[in-house]
Amino acid sequence: MKTLQFTEKTAYQGESIYVGIDVHKKNWGICILGDYLERKVYSQPPQPEVLVNYLHTHFPGASYYSAYEAGFNGFWIDRELQRYGINNVVVNPSDIPTTDKNDKRDARKIAKGLRHGNLRRIYVPHQYILEDRLLLRGRQKLLADIKRCKCRIKSQLHFFGIKIPEALDKPYWSRSFRHWLQTKLFEGSAQVLLTAQLEELESIERQKKNIEKQIIALAKGKYNQFVSLLRSIPGIGILAAMTLITELVNMEVLRRQIRCIAFWGLVPNVYVSGETEIVRGMTERHNAFLKPILIQAAWRAAKLDPSLMLTYNQLCRRMKPNKAIIRIAKKLSNRIRYVWKNQISYQNL
Incomplete structure (x- = not known):
């Protein structure tokens, strides 16, 4: 049986190809979807050029879109795919529901989410x-x-x-x-x-x-300018300021205040089923390196800043100190966000 070969370079002109990539150390799970049909599900070596060659060979002239989960591989895959002309997005693994460890199924879910426009890109720093x-x-x-x-x-x-x-x-x-x-x-x-x-x-x-x-x-x-601005906030030292700068990178990405607080892990886990609502501790979806730094800064700020000290003492009358400091950390995060966004020293407010 003869295989179908494409000699026209524009055979898929005007069509979109969506690629879900499940990244692993030894191989990648790949799922390729068209606008309406599933094209191919397979595994390949962990090399972007292998995927690019396959797409150009089997779907020439199409517009290519790809996505993969952020993880141990960092963002070098994104840079390589973008360099080859593929519109790639890196997404938070929590945005992709999984039920098992099947590579092909995970890649398929990523591809479907990409095609339906349900995946939200995370910020990729320089x-x-x-x-x-x-x-x-x-x-x-x-x-x-x-x-x-x-x-x-x-x-x-x-x-x-x-x-x-x-x-x-x-x-x-x-x-x-x-x-x-x-x-x-x-x-x-x-x-x-x-x-x-x-x-x-x-x-x-x-x-x-x-x-x-x-x-x-x-x-x-x-980083002298940003460090000076952040250090003007009581409780923020050099190491805390540098951690905030390198982890947050671009405050414009966190436009909404609630999104910023959630990124720092200062919101509760809420499970809702019908009329039942259960709150279980703090959210697990957050930046694991920012939260401890912010909590440490909150303890220092509660001792240095009179208003935060007063608030902390009032909170401790009706809750445990470990819970009260979370409220102080939220207030401190609002100060950080305001100083960063407006590029103004806290002492000049």
Whole structure:
């Protein structure tokens, strides 16, 4: 049986081809839809040029539209597809309902949502912003590594029943405490392990200091204007300001106030079924790196700003402090949004 071959370069002129891409490390699940029919569902190597060649070969002259979920691959796929002339969008995975792990079905849902216009594009930052964002995120991960190292060392001390001297009990991890850890507390293998753990801790701390130096250099350099504006808000320091800048990037994307608060994860999870409405904690759909920074800034702001301190004290009379600080964080986020949007220092309001 002969296969149909297209010799005309404009065979699909005026038609639209919608491509759903389910991105994985070793392969991509692809679903190709036309205006009315499903054209092809298959798997391919994780290379944009392979998809582009297939589209130009089998659907020449058409207008190409594609979409994939944001994830571990970042945004380099979007840049490559755009460079090849494909109108690509990157979407939030939460916008695409899934019921199982079938790659073809996931790609099909993405393609159908793209064809029906139900997918909302997320903002794709420039390359230099992404690099600076990873620098801030890398610092937060190093902080978690430092905490784990400290917990391992203390766990080893508790395991062998070694008590920390009262003079060194607080504050933890002072110079005298570290010097005490370096003395011969164990015999044999346990001391070798403790020495290795201390060396790992000091190595990670040096990495964190180097990253913080680079962050401060960026704050005093190309981000100086934005950092100065954000630092005028009580509770916002250099690291918090840099995290806000690299994660938010463009405040115009978050035009509505409620959308901005939801992006920071400061709205509750609400489940509605008929007349039943259930509220379960805070939403899981948010930027995981912004929320903790904003909560930390809210605790500082509640101590530094008289109006926020008064509000916090009033809230604590009718709710727990951890819930009250969420309200303070919302107020702080409104200040950040206003200062950013209007490019005016908070002290001049």
